[in-house]
Amino acid sequence: MADTQEKKQIILSGIQPTGTFTLGNYIGAIRNWVHLQEEYDCAYMIADMHSLTVRQEPAKLRQQILSAFAVLLACGVDPEKSLMFIQSHVYQHAELNWVLACNTQFGELSRMTQFKDKSAKHPENINAGLFTYPSLMAADILLYQANLVPVGVDQKQHLEITRDIAIRFNNNYGPTFTIPEPYIPEVGAKVMSLADPAKKMSKSDENQNAFITILDPPEVIIRKFKRAVTDSDMEIRYAEGKDGINNLMSIYSVLTGDSYETIERDFSGKGYGDFKLAVGEVVAEALRPIRENYDRVMKDKAYLEEVYRAGAQKAGYTAEKTMRKVYRKVGFLAK
Numbered sequence: 408m409a410d411t412q413e414k415k416q417i418i419l420s421g422i423q424p425t426g427t428f429t430l431g432n433y434i435g436a437i438r439n440w441v442h443l444q445e446e447y448d449c450a451y452m453i454a455d456m457h458s459l460t461v462r463q464e465p466a467k468l469r470q471q472i473l474s475a476f477a478v479l480l481a482c483g484v485d486p487e488k489s490l491m492f493i494q495s496h497v498y499q500h501a502e503l504n505w506v507l508a509c510n511t512q513f514g515e516l517s518r519m520t521q522f523k524d525k526s527a528k529h530p531e532n533i534n535a536g537l538f539t540y541p542s543l544m545a546a547d548i549l550l551y552q553a554n555l556v557p558v559g560v561d562q563k564q565h566l567e568i569t570r571d572i573a574i575r576f577n578n579n580y581g582p583t584f585t586i587p588e589p590y591i592p593e594v595g596a597k598v599m600s601l602a603d604p605a606k607k608m609s610k611s612d613e614n615q616n617a618f619i620t621i622l623d624p625p626e627v628i629i630r631k632f633k634r635a636v637t638d639s640d641m642e643i644r645y646a647e648g649k650d651g652i653n654n655l656m657s658i659y660s661v662l663t664g665d666s667y668e669t670i671e672r673d674f675s676g677k678g679y680g681d682f683k684l685a686v687g688e689v690v691a692e693a694l695r696p697i698r699e700n701y702d703r704v705m706k707d708k709a710y711l712e713e714v715y716r717a718g719a720q721k722a723g724y725t726a727e728k729t730m731r732k733v734y735r736k737v738g739f740l741a742k
């Protein structure tokens with residue numbers, strides 16, 4: 408019956424192995440990756456090459472790559488269903504990056520807000536990789552001919568430039584790449600900082616109370632939510648100007664499935680303290696099995712190695728197919 412079945416759409420996404428993942432990464436990205444693997448042909452990678460755009464300590468990076476891979480498994484990404492690999496293990500990413508960089512304009516790279524933000528944050532290290540990062544990300548996506556790319560809203564601009572690069576390449580050299588679409592969750596696409604709800608929750612925040620990591624123990628999670636910055640109003644209501652409460656409601660809604668109306672009704676007449684505690688408890692409960700799985704998976708290094716090696720081999724096969732096509736299209740001589 409295989410030939411009568413529709414071919415599944417291809418999904419690719421990646422995450423940088425810098426620091427322990429936050430609740431924002433989980434809600435905005437990884438949680439959706441887990442759901443999507445039932446319906447799509449998914450490939451998920453640890454974007455270790457991307458993380459070199461910011462100075463890393465080698466020994467720590469090595470540990471974080473493995474840990475990030477284990478977190479994906481712990482969250483429920485299943486190597487039986489999805490392709491899981493580490494970017495630097497598949498050298499075609501670097502190869503395609505070069506070809507795409509030669510088809511990407513200085514002007515369009517200059518408009519990337521992430522480049523502006525990160526160069527403002529690290530004025531001592533505004534390196535060429537930081538600037539050309541979008542062409543590497545485009546390579547990640549286009550190598551696998553992905554149809555959809557699930558990311559948080561902060562990555563939308565990189566998806567747009569990927570599409571522009573792919574469309575331009577196809578126009579110049581003939582059909583080569585599938586044009587990918589972003590896949591951004593409706594609720595939870597941007598989880599905000601608990602200390603400053605105008606900012607996105609980020610694992611690189613200096614204030615430890617600003618973010619929850621996927622591996623935080625329950626008491627830490629609850630403590631951080633109790634301290635979450637809200638407003639001077641008293642009502643638990645989703646409304647403009649109530650960024651802190653809106654953020655808490657969005658987190659609660661994603662994890663419980665309750666609508667904002669239901670939350671408003673259930674917490675009417677209650678104080679912010681009650682709501683913060685309830686959100687903290689829901690998050691602690693959602694993350695508990697992940698932390699337990701992580702501890703187990705991290706103990707089994709042989710298993711981790713087996714999964715990422717098999718993933719690299721499989722990813723390399725697909726990537727090489729695209730690479731051969733690209734080299735032919737641009738006019739390189741076959742070896």
Ligand code: AMP
Pocket residue numbers: 421422423431432433434435436437557558559560561562595596597598599607608609
């Ligand atoms: P990063 O941590 O920047 O490597 O991001 C990895 C993935 O998590 C990307 O898909 C981001 O869009 C997503 N992400 C990161 N931070 C957040 C956040 N605060 N809220 C929602 N999604 C996020």
Ligand code: TRP
Pocket residue numbers: 419420421422423454457543544547548556557558562565
């Ligand atoms: N740039 C993404 C981030 O910082 C991570 C990433 C790298 C990615 N390659 C990708 C995401 C390809 C989606 C698809 O979050």
